Amino acid sequence: xxxxxxxxxxxxxxxxxxxxxNCDYTNSMFDYFLWYKKYxxxxxxxxxxxxxxxxxxxxxxxxxxxxxxxKHLSLHIVPSQPGDSAVYFCAASGILVENTNAGKxxxxxxxxxxxxx
Amino acid sequence: xAGVAQSPRYKxxxxxxxxxxxxxxxxxxxxxxxxxxxxxxxxxxxxxFQNNGVVDDxxxxxDRFSAERLKGVDSTLKxxxxxxxxxxxYLCASSLAGGRASYNEQFFGPxxxxxxx
Numbered sequence: 001x002x003x004x005x006x007x008x009x010x011x012x013x014x015x016x017x018x019x020x021x022n023c024d025y026t027n028s029m030f031d032y033f034l035w036y037k038k039y040x041x042x043x044x045x046x047x048x049x050x051x052x053x054x055x056x057x058x059x060x061x062x063x064x065x066x067x068x069x070x071k072h073l074s075l076h077i078v079p080s081q082p083g084d085s086a087v088y089f090c091a092a093s094g095i096l097v098e099n100t101n102a103g104k105x106x107x108x109x110x111x112x113x114x115x116x117x
Numbered sequence: 118x119a120g121v122a123q124s125p126r127y128k129x130x131x132x133x134x135x136x137x138x139x140x141x142x143x144x145x146x147x148x149x150x151x152x153x154x155x156x157x158x159x160x161x162x163x164x165x166f167q168n169n170g171v172v173d174d175x176x177x178x179x180d181r182f183s184a185e186r187l188k189g190v191d192s193t194l195k196x197x198x199x200x201x202x203x204x205x206x207y208l209c210a211s212s213l214a215g216g217r218a219s220y221n222e223q224f225f226g227p228x229x230x231x232x233x234x
Contacts, residue, residue, distance in 0.1 A: 043225030107159030
């Protein structure tokens with residue numbers, strides 16, 4: 001059973017508009033969440049993360065929101081740019097020593113974002 | 118700072134043949150990961166090393182896959198014999214710490230695309 005799900009395989013938005021990518025998880029032991037961005041023929045690169053003690057983390061045009069009760073997180077990109085077109089992976093992990101998920105990430109299957117000029 | 122290096126970038130073999138992949142992590146990174154990414158899916162952890170010790174190899178098909186990280190730096194992943202379903206991109210990643218102590222973002226190499234005919 002998949003513990004991290006990205007239910008939208010693809011998303012297309014117009015340049016300058018907001019992109020919202022969603023992610024759901026089932027394991028309540030996850031307490032650290034990350035988003036990675038992947039271009040073709042390259043490995044994923046880290047984008048932004050959030051700890052379970054927060055509900056929002058912002059870095060420039062990128063904001064991640066966490067709703068622990070719903071086991072849901074989302075990545076907002078505002079404004080979207082054509083260079084943001086890539087596959088976005090949501091990943092969940094543990095950060096505490098006693099968390100069996102500590103130090104390793106469980107990835108969703110990704111959402112392909114296309115930003116049209 | 119040099120990134121994670123992987124070789125070869127592409128490999129085509131026939132089923133039942135053997136293949137090996139090499140990874141050189143970022144200098145000073147204690148933790149090294151091997152992932153398998155099947156087309157349309159997210160990366161799936163195969164094995165995690167902390168220095169030269171194995172932290173987690175629970176999802177490594179040990180009847181055909183093996184990995185080692187001698188001297189706590191470079192690592193090799195071997196498949197022997199290969200099956201058709203092993204066709205995937207094999208990603209290597211490294212992080213500063215990890216294991217069961219804390220979480221740091223992972224830095225990925227470009228991956229090796231394996232095709233098994």
